[in-house]
Amino acid sequence: MKILSVASEVFPLIKTGGLADVAGALPIALAGRGMQMRTLMPGYPAVMQRLGTVEVVATFDDLLGEPARILATMHEGLDILVLDAPGFYDRPGGPYTDATGKDFVDNWRRFAALSFAGAEIARGVLPDWQPDLVHAHDWQAAMTPVYMRYTGLQHIPTIITVHNLAFQGQFGADIFPDLGLPPEAFTVEGLEYYGDVGFLKGGLRTAWSITTVSPTYAHEIATPEYGMGLEGLINARAPDLVGLVNGIDTAVWNPETDTHIARTYAAGSLKQRAVNRQALAERFSLVQDAGPIFCVVSRLTWQKGIDLIAETADWIVEQGGKLAVLGSGDQGLEGALLAAASRHRGRIGIVIGYNEPLSHLMQAGADAILIPSRFEPCGLTQLYGLRYGCVPIVARTGGLADTVIDANEAALSARVATGFQFTPINAEGLQHALRRAFKAYNEPKVWARIQNQGMKSDVSWENSAAHYADLYSSLLSRV
């Protein structure tokens, strides 16, 4: 089976968040099941620099206003198609924002172009490869099924995966004439969204099937509380919606072989973690005492509940805990955390920025990872935590609820507990979970049992890849 995946970021070529991890790991997991997935992504400067040998497989004189080419290459086992369109992608900044962090004003055109190219590949513009099915990720690729629907390709199955409904790609109606679509695409059956153009809305309306990244989130987004205005549409499409929990790349995230950590270890040699713990404490200038180190690796945003961390930081220190935070994002939250760190030197350490190797050391050295998200479609850092014996303390929402087994009395005695969950999602809820975590931490046998059980959890792609493969097959059987 030939599948085209379309995504705006793919690890290890470029990553700003969890989407990249998933877009980079799923093709490899599917390869073992006889599926050939090629991934179309934009040629940002960071991507172009990393490419080895490329072959030009298609050219466009005018792709929504710019000349463009599609380059084919293999990169660390991934079959990549790069959309090389310098007018759209060759500029300083990140994938979506300029160097000052502001969204590019032409993001609608940049990602409509990506989607347009995806639809052209589905039409057969590559010399010897045409996909049987197209799988688009998030709003940046969501126009792919829209273009396919309105340009005569509706017979090819399409899937849109929602990694985060909060990001919808909504733009003024004035862009519509430049999208190269027939007028009927700007109706409630297509792109029209409260008078605007909604890229994700259009994808959700036109794709054959919708997936999101956990069963709980699939239920949640059908409610006004989590639906972000799209709950009506999500409900209407409920028969075509499924929640499939993400896996992680267990080769990249493997404490037995990880080259980013100070000492490798396995479930049977958890004592070796102490070396990583010490390296972590040094990196964050934390005192070396017996109190637990809680870490946070996250975008620093309201979604991720980082304000709850700031609110709880003093209390954690009072209880004898330490806090190591790696992340960047909202300036107010960065400021609040930096202020907490300067109040508690040696007890709270903050690194502002994005640092992939350091994120590995944190999972390998911290005792627990805090994830107090207000909503969390799946969450990956709790899965890394499980794999690394870094006990996850999570809000009971979305994929966090689906992947962590709360250490309540029953789960502890049945030896199935892998972490701590809390609700309501506020500072009191978090403190309550932390109180339970401190107690367990002070009973080394109990803590080790939770760590060990977590390390036994299946966080690989095996299960999910099988579900995706079944979904692809069932869609193809409808052709």
Ligand SMILES: Nc1ncnc2c1ncn2[C@@H]1O[C@H](COP(=O)(O)OP(=O)(O)O[C@H]2O[C@H](CO)[C@@H](O)[C@H](O)[C@H]2O)[C@@H](O)[C@H]1O
């Ligand atoms: N400062 C930093 N330095 C280094 N690494 C950092 C970092 N900040 C974050 N990361 C890394 O970025 C990734 C973030 O993953 P999350 O699951 O939290 O996803 P995110 O909210 O980006 O994505 C969305 O998509 C994913 C994938 O489907 C869903 O799991 C999630 O719920 C949804 O919100 C992790 O690999 C994490 O280690």
